[in-house]
Each structure stands twice: as C-alpha cells, then as structure tokens.
Amino acid sequence: MRTAIYPGSFDPITNGHVDIIQRGVQLFDQLYIVLSHNVNKRYLLTLEERVELTKEAVAHLNDVQVVVSENMLSVDFAKSMGAIAIFRGLRSVTDFEYEFAMAMANRKLAPHIETVFLTADPTYTYLSSSVIKEIAKFDGDVSDFVPTGVAHKLKTKFDD
C-alpha cells in the first residue's frame, strides 16, 4: 500500500488544489489531504469549515481522505500515517524557492520520505487561496476558480 500526504492550509481549497489531488492520487494507492492547523496562523475559515469544504470538493474521488494535523511537522505526520511521500504543487519560481528549502529540510529530518512536486496545470498557475479571498472580499465572482461549496461559503462569509 503506497500512501502519500498532501499538506496545506486549504483556506479555502481551490480548483488548483483539486487538480493536484486528482493527479496525485493516480500515482499512489491512498492520499491523505492534511489540513494543517497552526495556532499562530490566521485563517479566514474555521477548521471545521475547511474540513467540510475540502471533503465536499474531493467526495467524487476514491482513495482520498481528509485529515487534520495540529501543530505537527509534515514529516512526522507522514510517518504517523505510514506515508512515503509528501505532495506539493508548484506554480512558479517563487513557489519553487520556498518549496525547495522546505523539501531539503524535510529530507534532513526524514530521509525516507520523498517530496513529490506536481506542476500546476497552466489553467491554475495564477490561482491561490489568497487571490480567491481577495476577489470574494470585494464581491467578485470566484465560481470558475473554486468548488461550488467554497464559492457559496465565501459569499456568506463576506456578506456577514
């Protein structure tokens, strides 16, 4: 059984994330989407909302599960789930610099866990959770960029 994890904030999940998940699960038997929750980080959505929206967005996929990791290193979480790889998505050179450093650090901490990079689909290279939140905040239409549930949730968040 080859298991991988895909850690991130997913605040909120976008179509770019879903694309990485769909492609990633084809390479492994099982993929855990790991929603990181860090007490020092500010999120727009609550942990419960992020979990619910992420589950909804991947409900059509077999062998994908959504789990939560609180204040834990990705490599330690991977080990605890019996995973052999950590997925990350790469959109740009800016992503690369950060991700490369993180992958090196993780390799030092846990040499047996591989970081696997999937390059973003060209349709989604400009998509980030922050851009989505910025558009939604000013009442822009995000329906082409995120799963339906996310678009609805953002609307209610910013209408409040």
Ligand code: ADP
């Ligand atoms: P983090 O806070 O850990 O960066 P994110 O939820 O923003 O978490 O992203 C999780 C992973 O998904 C990261 O590897 C990020 O580079 C990748 N990612 C984010 N947006 C996209 C996208 N549009 N296409 C491909 N990968 C993406």
